[in-house]
Amino acid sequence: MKRSFIRExxxxxxxxxxxxxxxxxxxxxxxxxxxxxxxxKILDNPKVYQYTISNGIEELREQIALRYTNExxxxxxxxxxxxxxxxxxxxxxAKFFENKDITxxxxxxxxxxNIFRLNNLKMDGVKxxxxxxxxxxxxxxxxxxxxxxxxPDFQNPSATTYSSEKREAxxxxxxxxxxxxxxxxxYSELFFEKKMPYxxxxxxxxxxxxxxFSKTLVPSLRIGWIRADEEKIKSLLIIKESIDLxxxxxxxxxxxxxxxxxxxxxxxxxxxxxxxxxKALYFSKQLNLILPEFKHQxxxxxxxxxGGFEDKKIDTFALVQECLKKKVVYVPANQFYIDKVPxxxxxxxxxxxxxxxxxxxxxLIKSCL
Amino acid sequence: MKRSFIRExxxxxxxxxxxxxxxxxxxxxxxxxxxxxxxxKILDNPKVYQYTISNGIEELREQIALRYTNExxxxxxxxxxxxxxxxxxxxxxAKFFENKDITxxxxxxxxxxNIFRLNNLKMDGVKxxxxxxxxxxxxxxxxxxxxxxxxPDFQNPSATTYSSEKREAxxxxxxxxxxxxxxxxxYSELFFEKKMPYxxxxxxxxxxxxxxFSKTLVPSLRIGWIRADEEKIKSLLIIKESIDLxxxxxxxxxxxxxxxxxxxxxxxxxxxxxxxxxKALYFSKQLNLILPEFKHQxxxxxxxxxGGFEDKKIDTFALVQECLKKKVVYVPANQFYIDKVPxxxxxxxxxxxxxxxxxxxxxLIKSCL
Numbered sequence: 001m002k003r004s005f006i007r008e009x010x011x012x013x014x015x016x017x018x019x020x021x022x023x024x025x026x027x028x029x030x031x032x033x034x035x036x037x038x039x040x041k042i043l044d045n046p047k048v049y050q051y052t053i054s055n056g057i058e059e060l061r062e063q064i065a066l067r068y069t070n071e072x073x074x075x076x077x078x079x080x081x082x083x084x085x086x087x088x089x090x091x092x093x094a095k096f097f098e099n100k101d102i103t104x105x106x107x108x109x110x111x112x113x114n115i116f117r118l119n120n121l122k123m124d125g126v127k128x129x130x131x132x133x134x135x136x137x138x139x140x141x142x143x144x145x146x147x148x149x150x151x152p153d154f155q156n157p158s159a160t161t162y163s164s165e166k167r168e169a170x171x172x173x174x175x176x177x178x179x180x181x182x183x184x185x186x187y188s189e190l191f192f193e194k195k196m197p198y199x200x201x202x203x204x205x206x207x208x209x210x211x212x213f214s215k216t217l218v219p220s221l222r223i224g225w226i227r228a229d230e231e232k233i234k235s236l237l238i239i240k241e242s243i244d245l246x247x248x249x250x251x252x253x254x255x256x257x258x259x260x261x262x263x264x265x266x267x268x269x270x271x272x273x274x275x276x277x278x279k280a281l282y283f284s285k286q287l288n289l290i291l292p293e294f295k296h297q298x299x300x301x302x303x304x305x306x307g308g309f310e311d312k313k314i315d316t317f318a319l320v321q322e323c324l325k326k327k328v329v330y331v332p333a334n335q336f337y338i339d340k341v342p343x344x345x346x347x348x349x350x351x352x353x354x355x356x357x358x359x360x361x362x363x364l365i366k367s368c369l
Numbered sequence: 370m371k372r373s374f375i376r377e378x379x380x381x382x383x384x385x386x387x388x389x390x391x392x393x394x395x396x397x398x399x400x401x402x403x404x405x406x407x408x409x410k411i412l413d414n415p416k417v418y419q420y421t422i423s424n425g426i427e428e429l430r431e432q433i434a435l436r437y438t439n440e441x442x443x444x445x446x447x448x449x450x451x452x453x454x455x456x457x458x459x460x461x462x463a464k465f466f467e468n469k470d471i472t473x474x475x476x477x478x479x480x481x482x483n484i485f486r487l488n489n490l491k492m493d494g495v496k497x498x499x500x501x502x503x504x505x506x507x508x509x510x511x512x513x514x515x516x517x518x519x520x521p522d523f524q525n526p527s528a529t530t531y532s533s534e535k536r537e538a539x540x541x542x543x544x545x546x547x548x549x550x551x552x553x554x555x556y557s558e559l560f561f562e563k564k565m566p567y568x569x570x571x572x573x574x575x576x577x578x579x580x581x582f583s584k585t586l587v588p589s590l591r592i593g594w595i596r597a598d599e600e601k602i603k604s605l606l607i608i609k610e611s612i613d614l615x616x617x618x619x620x621x622x623x624x625x626x627x628x629x630x631x632x633x634x635x636x637x638x639x640x641x642x643x644x645x646x647x648k649a650l651y652f653s654k655q656l657n658l659i660l661p662e663f664k665h666q667x668x669x670x671x672x673x674x675x676g677g678f679e680d681k682k683i684d685t686f687a688l689v690q691e692c693l694k695k696k697v698v699y700v701p702a703n704q705f706y707i708d709k710v711p712x713x714x715x716x717x718x719x720x721x722x723x724x725x726x727x728x729x730x731x732x733l734i735k736s737c738l
Contacts, residue, residue, distance in 0.1 A: 026542055027418070027419055036409075036412040040409075043401065043405040043408055045401075046397070046401055051393060051583075082547075084613040084616075087611075088613040091613070115611050118464070118608070174595065178503070218418035219419060220417060220619050222453075222614075222617045223420075231487050242456075242484050243453075244460070244591060245456045246591070246617075248624075249588070250619065327578070
């Protein structure tokens with residue numbers, strides 16, 4: 001197995017490089033003083049430093065469950081398994097479904113695809129359209145596999161948001177074949193206008209819903225979770241405790257303390273949403289000005305902007321090598337396809353760069369064409 | 370796969386139960402104020418909250434490497450991969466050696482055995498004697514497998530410490546067949562009298578050496594590591610970054626800050642060594658007084674005391690069910706054998722109980738016989 005292109009790039013580039021490549025949240029927006037304050041309140045207590053149970057500490061699971069319940073998705077702490085980032089959640093599921101066939105979107109999240117390969121899941125790609133997967137293709141693929149991995153909100157890499165109709169259609173197909181949906185939703189809270197209901201909400205016993213604090217709060221706590229029915233959580237727990245016994249206890253206690261004041265988190269979410277929206281609109285505008293030959297949809301949330309050159313002969317994988325020399329980098333979209341077919345598409349991250357860097361970076365790319 | 374008996378017990382028992390079961394370090398000895406002080410120094414810095422590289426932060430890898438180098442085992446940061454506890458280190462290796470045959474000690478560490486099963490490694494058990502594995506049996510097993518997992522210092526569960534002769538013999542066999550040793554050493558720093566050299570030290574290119582801060586400092590940081598040659602570390606890194614991208618960043622920065630003052634950590638280690646030694650000797654003495662029919666070796670370090678009843682017909686798995694009713698618990702040793710054969714052996718943890726609880730607990734066990 002090869003390493004992820006993105007991880008390799010993140011290590012190879014220097015501080016002068018303008019990076020549209022990673023999925024790094026904006027460091028300026030981290031609520032460092034609130035997190036420090038929460039830390040101060042818990043770090044005297046010896047129990048915070050001891051082994052914890054593998055499911056995750058009760059206080060944190062309760063708070064996550066409460067957030068779902070308040071949105072109309074009835075959830076208790078028994079439905080939640082804390083994981084070491086959402087990445088581990090995906091790994092646990094890949095291990096659980098080892099050797100199975102799975103339907104995924106194409107393009108899809110690189111980290112998930114690598115894990116599926118590592119655990120020998122055979123992927124079948126279904127074309128992603130502007131409002132979600134092509135439903136006919138999806139049903140054809142799903143009926144033979146009964147297992148799918150989808151990212152309905154502000155998808156990584158494509159920034160696609162599923163329409164209500166497509167959410168309902170996917171839901172009906174999962175029910176019809178009594179299959180399983182893995183719904184990955186690290187970006188759901190990062191909407192610019194409105195939040196859509198989770199697909200899992202209508203099929204709570206046929207779904208695993210993944211969440212994370214990495215994109216909404218800070219990544220280094222390494223806290224994500226899986227929401228599923230209690231029996232499924234018990235099965236996953238066996239794998240979780242084999243992999244790392246439990247996720248970082250200190251992170252869990254800091255988070256639980258921070259979340260006690262729910263308004264604080266809500267205010268913080270609003271700050272990121274406003275900031276990311278402004279950045280997304282600016283990025284989109286600059287693209288239209290500087291690279292009008294690059295066609296894209298303006299994102300409705302999340303961290304990415306996706307599109308392709310009108311001239312389909314442009315190979316963005318070849319182009320990025322040139323861009324690297326000029327100190328600008330993005331992720332060429334061939335990485336997000338099962339067979340890594342060359343194409344003219346690009347995923348841009350817009351959250352990690354300043355307005356000035358966005359303009360400069362796009363001009364540098366233009367100069368490489 | 371079933372859940373670990375120990376994890377199930379830890380969840381099932383209540384606060385009144387005297388537990389000799391877990392591997393919990395003594396909470397009273399956690400250097401909470403020093404860890405809080407280190408935290409305060411780093412928690413204002415936004416970079417501490419961002420994604421880090423998968424290998425682990427440079428400062429921490431350097432400090433771990435330096436400790437080995439100071440002991441005469443030349444090591445650089447490139448030889449170190451930070452993991453989410455030593456448990457994840459083992460998982461990564463089990464994934465790396467998926468489907469292979471492996472020689473292990475019998476009895477052996479339950480967490481490792483579960484991971485090997487989960488990743489389809491076929492285990493062959495070699496009898497553990499008072500000074501390490503039976504060398505003839507070991508060579509017979511190893512020559513066909515070329516892969517072994519050993520815990521030479523204060524083994525879990527048996528508390529066995531390998532003699533210099535057996536360390537050398539194992540080392541020669543690994544070299545002779547150009548095989549691989551996985552040397553697990555979470556307890557090496559918890560010696561009562563002296564530290565023995567790692568077996569890996571003599572075969573640095575044929576070994577993976579595992580370390581952890583969970584037993585020597587605090588478990589909830591979830592920081593362990595693998596020491597190996599640079600090429601091996603690169604191979605493992607691909608698996609590591611698939612599982613959780615990286616270990617908790619905040620934990621890593623707290624640790625790196627705490628370890629800057631090396632004397633502080635050394636003083637802390639001396640405190641635990643002295644305390645654990647006193648507890649071990651007391652536990653051993655009380656066993657001789659209260660349960661003279663239970664034969665055991667006094668441990669030379671670590672956290673466990675191991676032995677068996679003279680009356681081999683006593684099934685300690687059946688006995689523990691009775692003990693649970695009387696609110697005392699230990700781990701019956703059948704758990705530590707590949708085929709879970711019934712036997713009269715027990716693993717006691719002595720670090721988590723008070724002197725009073727040790728005496729009371731042993732009397733309760735006596736009353737169940």
